[in-house]
Amino acid sequence: MLDPxxxxxxxxxxxxDGFEVRLRLPYYRGVWTDLIVGASLTVDGVSYPPSAVRWSIGGSADAARWPVDVPAVLSVSRDAPLSIGFHTVAAELRLTMSYIPEELQPTVWTEERRLVITR
Structure with missing residues (x-):
């Protein structure tokens, strides 16, 4: 079951080779992956732009659709692992909606949470 x-x-x-975090699609229905503009992550004040984030949905890097009940796994490469303990993690997800006028795109969701690495 996914967190809300x-x-x-x-x-x-x-x-x-780094770390990974999972995102739930905040939109109420699934989206085609070609509508994903990208996601940026910030961990403890260190920012990782969309170009540094690799995606996997349902175990596949080339999935065609992101269902609402499947988390996306976002992976980031870094030289050293994150330390054991609590971290402040922020995500900014950008999606294009096919039925919204282009001048109002992309739709952006942001969130910040405290997460823990146990090993």
């Missing part, structure tokens, strides 16, 4: 917030508490962890 966009940034999920489960899945925040170190990886072999």
């Amino acid at each position: 917030q966009m940034i999920q508490t489960r899945g925040f962890r170190n990886t072999a």
